[in-house]
Structures are given as structure tokens and as C-alpha cells.
Amino acid sequence: MYNNLLTQLKEAADVSLSEIANKISNGIYDKQVVDYLATITDYSDLELAPQDLDKTTIVGIVDHHKLGGITTSTPLECWIRPVGCTNTIVKEMYDFHKVEIPVNIAGIMMCAILSDTVIFKSPTCTDTDIKAVRELAKICEIEDFGAVGGASIDPVTGI
Numbered sequence: 001m002y003n004n005l006l007t008q009l010k011e012a013a014d015v016s017l018s019e020i021a022n023k024i025s026n027g028i029y030d031k032q033v034v035d036y037l038a039t040i041t042d043y044s045d046l047e048l049a050p051q052d053l054d055k056t057t058i059v060g061i062v063d064h065h066k067l068g069g070i071t072t073s074t075p076l077e078c079w080i081r082p083v084g085c086t087n088t089i090v091k092e093m094y095d096f097h098k099v100e101i102p103v104n105i106a107g108i109m110m111c112a113i114l115s116d117t118v119i120f121k122s123p124t125c126t127d128t129d130i131k132a133v134r135e136l137a138k139i140c141e142i143e144d145f146g147a148v149g150g151a152s153i154d155p156v157t158g159i
């Protein structure tokens with residue numbers, strides 16, 4: 001079961017990355033965020049932001065890192081928690097808003113948490129991350145999420 005899920009996730013990632021690369025090479029996609037409403041995800045340091053971030057309206061931040069130097073012109077929604085992965089927070093957001101997580105999204109989220117927490121071995125991993133993975137694995141009908149995590153870790157780098 002998990003090999004099929006990993007294959008689907010890899011194919012989806014390959015297609016997405018291919019589409020993005022094509023748009024970049026054709027000049028369709030760049031880092032400009034002028035006149036957009038933006039939710040910053042997985043960072044809040046200006047050094048990591050697109051160059052035109054100051055020309056957009058930030059409406060939210062979802063992050064598991066320290067709070068950085070981004071300031072906003074309006075009030076915003078913040079989900080900043082000391083967990084091992086931003087997707088753990090995203091899972092909490094789905095739960096809070098009582099939105100069902102589709103199987104394919106649950107699989108991607110589960111793999112992201114397993115990767116970011118190095119299959120729960122990272123010192124930043126929390127009980128909340130582990131609980132989120134268990135719940136996401138249930139959605140995906142995966143019994144051995146450790147095998148999924150192990151299959152997604154690069155054997156050379158360990159990441």
C-alpha cells in the first residue's frame with residue numbers, strides 16, 4: 001500500500017516541479033508577489049522572503065520556526081507552534097476548521113512530517129507531530145508509517 005502512495009506522491013511532485021520549471025524557463029513564474037494576499041508558510045524571516053513581499057498584504061503566518069522580522073500593515077492570522085514540522089500545524093488547522101483532509105493531501109502531509117522530524121528522531125519532534133502522523137496514516141489507511149518514512153529517506157544522505 002505505501003509503495004503505491006509513495007509512487008503517486010513522487011509522480012505528483014515530478015509533475016509539479018516540471019510545471020514550475022517550465023513556467024520559470026518561460027518567464028511565467030517568478031518570485032514577484034506584488035498585489036497578492038499572502039500567507040507565509042514555514043518561515044517569517046525577511047531574508048527568506050520573495051523580494052517584493054513588502055508590496056503585498058500578508059494575511060497569515062504558519063510556521064514552526066522562531067518568529068522572524070516580518071511586519072505587516074494589517075492584523076493577520078498566526079499559527080506558530082513549537083513542533084517539528086509546519087505540516088503538523090496545517091493538520092491542526094484542518095482539525096480546527098473541521099475540514100476533511102483528502103487522502104492524497106494526507107499522504108503528502110504525513111511524508112513531510114516524517115521527513116522534517118527525521119522519522120521522529122529529530123530533537124524538535126514533539127508528541128503533537130507523532131499524533132498528527134498517526135491520524136494522517138489512518139486517513140491513508142497505512143499501518144506502517146515508519147516504513148513509508150524509511151522509504152522516503154535518502155539512503156546516502158539519511159535525509
